[in-house]
Amino acid sequence: MMTKLIRLCGLLGAMLFSFSVYAGDIQVEGAWARATAPGQDTAMVDLAITSAKGATLVGFSSPACKRAEMHSMTHDNGMMKMREVQAIELPAGRRVSLGESGYHLMLIDLTSPLKAGSSVPLTLNIRLADKSTVRIEVSAEVKPLTAPMGEHMQHMHH
Ligand SMILES: [Cu+2]
Numbered sequence: 001m002m003t004k005l006i007r008l009c010g011l012l013g014a015m016l017f018s019f020s021v022y023a024g025d026i027q028v029e030g031a032w033a034r035a036t037a038p039g040q041d042t043a044m045v046d047l048a049i050t051s052a053k054g055a056t057l058v059g060f061s062s063p064a065c066k067r068a069e070m071h072s073m074t075h076d077n078g079m080m081k082m083r084e085v086q087a088i089e090l091p092a093g094r095r096v097s098l099g100e101s102g103y104h105l106m107l108i109d110l111t112s113p114l115k116a117g118s119s120v121p122l123t124l125n126i127r128l129a130d131k132s133t134v135r136i137e138v139s140a141e142v143k144p145l146t147a148p149m150g151e152h153m154q155h156m157h158h
Contacts, residue, residue: 033114044105048098054091064112068108070085
């Protein structure tokens with residue numbers, strides 16, 4: 001019991017501003033977004049999460065936007081469609097790359113444009129098997145506008 005408490009405190013206290021975050025049993029890596037074009041007020045963030053135990057990503061927040069949503073992408077008659085989802089499963093020990101699975105984090109109503117070379121702070125809310133929720137601070141790297149997105153992100157349709 002004590003060990004568990006200490007581990008949870010470690011997770012809650014994780015304020016690691018690096019591009020790869022190890023917070024106890026949960027590892028977040030490769031968080032990035034593409035710089036915004038003039039007039040663009042939404043941005044997608046891709047990242048990978050590996051949780052040693054089964055967990056669920058249930059949301060996130062960021063001071064960079066007024067609204068933070070998790071989206072999935074599906075093909076519909078050859079068109080990409082995005083839909084809000086409330087939960088993204090993180091199976092035990094499996095690296096879940098949001099982009100590869102069609103998911104992404106969506107920053108809506110950006111408070112300011114995303115500039116290449118800067119970073120976006122994010123707080124991920126992850127629900128553990130025991131129903132407790134941990135918050136993990138992540139810093140998403142902003143890459144130049146020309147940085148290639150995954151194939152799934154190229155034909156975005158909002
Ligand atoms: Cu989206």
